[in-house]
Amino acid sequence: MSKPAPKTQRGVRTRAALLRAAERCFGDKGFHAVSVSDITDEAGMAIGTFYLYFTDKLDVFRAVVDHIQAELRQHLRNSDAEDRLLRERQGLSDFLVFACERPKIFRILQESYIVDSDIYFAYFEGIAASYAKRLKAAQKNKQIVEGDPDIQAWCLIAISNFLGMRYSRAGLRKPKHDAVVETAADFIAFGLAPEGRGRPLRQSARRSGVAAGH
Amino acid sequence: MSKPAPKTQRGVRTRAALLRAAERCFGDKGFHAVSVSDITDEAGMAIGTFYLYFTDKLDVFRAVVDHIQAELRQHLRNSDAEDRLLRERQGLSDFLVFACERPKIFRILQESYIVDSDIYFAYFEGIAASYAKRLKAAQKNKQIVEGDPDIQAWCLIAISNFLGMRYSRAGLRKPKHDAVVETAADFIAFGLAPEGRGRPLRQSARRSGVAAGH
Amino acid sequence: MSKPAPKTQRGVRTRAALLRAAERCFGDKGFHAVSVSDITDEAGMAIGTFYLYFTDKLDVFRAVVDHIQAELRQHLRNSDAEDRLLRERQGLSDFLVFACERPKIFRILQESYIVDSDIYFAYFEGIAASYAKRLKAAQKNKQIVEGDPDIQAWCLIAISNFLGMRYSRAGLRKPKHDAVVETAADFIAFGLAPEGRGRPLRQSARRSGVAAGH
Amino acid sequence: MSKPAPKTQRGVRTRAALLRAAERCFGDKGFHAVSVSDITDEAGMAIGTFYLYFTDKLDVFRAVVDHIQAELRQHLRNSDAEDRLLRERQGLSDFLVFACERPKIFRILQESYIVDSDIYFAYFEGIAASYAKRLKAAQKNKQIVEGDPDIQAWCLIAISNFLGMRYSRAGLRKPKHDAVVETAADFIAFGLAPEGRGRPLRQSARRSGVAAGH
DNA sequence: GATGAATGAGTATTCATTCAT
DNA sequence: AATGAATGAATACTCATTCAT
Numbered sequence A, B, C, D: 001m002s003k004p005a006p007k008t009q010r011g012v013r014t015r016a017a018l019l020r021a022a023e024r025c026f027g028d029k030g031f032h033a034v035s036v037s038d039i040t041d042e043a044g045m046a047i048g049t050f051y052l053y054f055t056d057k058l059d060v061f062r063a064v065v066d067h068i069q070a071e072l073r074q075h076l077r078n079s080d081a082e083d084r085l086l087r088e089r090q091g092l093s094d095f096l097v098f099a100c101e102r103p104k105i106f107r108i109l110q111e112s113y114i115v116d117s118d119i120y121f122a123y124f125e126g127i128a129a130s131y132a133k134r135l136k137a138a139q140k141n142k143q144i145v146e147g148d149p150d151i152q153a154w155c156l157i158a159i160s161n162f163l164g165m166r167y168s169r170a171g172l173r174k175p176k177h178d179a180v181v182e183t184a185a186d187f188i189a190f191g192l193a194p195e196g197r198g199r200p201l202r203q204s205a206r207r208s209g210v211a212a213g214h
Numbered sequence E: 001g002a003t004g005a006a007t008g009a010g011t012a013t014t015c016a017t018t019c020a021t
Numbered sequence F: 001a002a003t004g005a006a007t008g009a010a011t012a013c014t015c016a017t018t019c020a021t
Helices: A009-029 A036-043 A047-053 A057-077 A084-101 A103-115 A117-140 A149-167 A174-190 A199-207 B009-029 B036-043 B047-053 B057-077 B084-101 B103-115 B117-140 B149-167 B174-190 B199-207 C009-029 C036-043 C047-053 C057-077 C084-101 C103-115 C117-140 C149-167 C174-190 C199-207 D009-029 D036-043 D047-053 D057-077 D084-101 D103-115 D117-140 D149-167 D174-190 D199-207
Strands: none
Touching (some): A009 A036, A009 A103, A057 A084, A084 A149, A084 A174, A103 A117, A103 B103, A149 B149, A174 B149, B009 B057, B036 B047, B036 B057, B084 B103, B084 B174, B103 B117, B149 B174, C009 C036, C009 C047, C009 C057, C009 C103, C036 C047, C057 C084, C084 C103, C084 C149, C084 C174, C103 C117, C103 C149, C103 D103, C117 C149, C149 C174, C149 D174, D009 D047, D009 D103, D036 D057, D057 D084, D057 D103, D057 D117, D084 D103, D103 D117, D103 D149
């Protein structure tokens, strides 16, 4: 039901401009408070132009979310430590950086849970699946605790995502960000289990300068 | 801002009926798709009556969310095991039961993140604060891993809430529910740390028949 | 179609309180912006009470205007110089005092031109008639210029009323008020005719301290 | 605040048609009794079209009044006698013709006193200012009585306008119109002052056939 | 007499969408 | 491709009025 891709170079640029304008609008006011003419106003175009490239407000919204998900994926791809837990720590840190530095964009992502939960979960399911594969392997190697790797994956995502929702609200500046990452990474590593055996990990994390971030 | 409380018994009943009708509507169609007249139709009243008790659709929405939060709080209050981790397991299980058995209601709760994030986080902050107090004490007694107890609290909430979002979607029947609780509880207990030292806990949990639920 | 007069003392007081409340409301917001419940709120009563004493918003409005007209009539009655022109001057001054010191009340009077022009003109016609009678006599005595005394009466009213509309807007404090009265009184006395023969009058006016007013 | 001017010829025509329709509606029923859909019905358009050109009912009302004021100004421009008082007589006559021949239009003008007194007085202030300039010069030349020319101007306007309000009510046909003009013009010329020195003027007025009008 | 809950017709306003230019 | 005028269904909200208590 989506419109065919633009055929001319000019069309490509127009569509992209509309997409950017829509992202700004949705970020500023949220899906329901934005009208199609808000978007075309923001893009400096006539209303009619919108319907050359998108069928619907929902149609652009999906395209915007798709774009944001790709950006987030890109942003997280960097995390590539060899150590399992260190990698988690790094991923969590990166996720929080994204959420807190671009809160409006992150909010659009979360809004998709309400507007179209399919695209919301489709994204996380993709992440969960690749997580789960790695977790399964790690279990086989006795590197991590046993349990359904898929559910473990969702636990990991839960922490990143919900802390993102929580801390992208008011902004999360440097020292606090590090504290969140540190405690949450320990939680991921050891849960609430007693005995602070997390020291070596935390030290290695510090040494490698992971959470130095933003 | 809000309307004054009804002055007669009849008014109290009418207001309550509107609240219930609104809850049904919001659960069925979501905040933005519901019109005020949907609510009054559902309640079998005239539109004008709505405005005797609420200023706005947002006003009822807040009242509905408030009510749901109270119910959820009530629902979770039951969890009262003496063992720390067992208690977490139980709380998680109860939360998932609520989310999965009343997915529409739970969805309203989540929608408040978009509609009015203040009331969304106000609720979780209340929970987080009481969690944090207990976690702090537990840390002092070396029962759990070190770390900022407030952040640990948010990690716990993250898992319950996000798994709730995840699994309330398609429904989560008995065996699956238990698997989720088991793996997530282990995650809470031990994170991803290797060595399956969770056996005693898990067994005791089974023995006490916690996740038997729904 | 109007409600019967209240039978009890209590009823008389209630009706009067509603009337005063209505006057305040109409003065503050104008007829159309005032609702019946605004009036009962202002009076500290329940809506239903209003309909015990008035049929309608228009019904109170008429009663309010009637009351204002009586007050204005009362206010103007004082002017009682023996000299024709001096009397006009005094009447004009009093009228302006009323208009400028109670601009909200005066505005209600003017609003009746739009809301119910019958009551508006009924008032002025009453005044015009008594004016005309006196003017006719004065013409017979060659005291004033010839012409249809009714139309002359309307010219006099025009000046008072329109200057009232004009100067009640921003308020008209002492010195300006005197200047307006002086020039307008001369205009009434001599029109635009050349030769400033108005001096004696003006002096007598000053001597008798007419415009000392407010 | 107001909507941007239409960008196409078609838009210009549509806006003008709406304006005319609004004028008819306001004239027939008065500002408050007219709904936006009354206007669009009268214009044979969809409701939405209204909001392309006006923000509000008040917005069109202002535009309508503006248009009427321009017409009235145009209508009065004709009066161009060389004699001061003759000119006043002519202006008064023209004003009454406008008020009495187009009572509905004139009523809209007066209604603006209630709906938006700023635009009401802005119009008269413009007139008063140009009047005052001429009156000042005439005073310097000893052609007219002394006094604040601005206030004199408002006295002149008062008579035209209030007689307009008075006589546009029931209609004012030929002989009566002449009588009103004659007496009022004398009033303007000589006020109530005794001694009928106005004869020459009145005769010249008659000779030049001023009030022959309608 | 006084109250205030209930009503529902009426009005303003928005906005997605179409289409002629 | 781009424009922007036109549409009208949909919705929020008000308010005069009634009536049971």
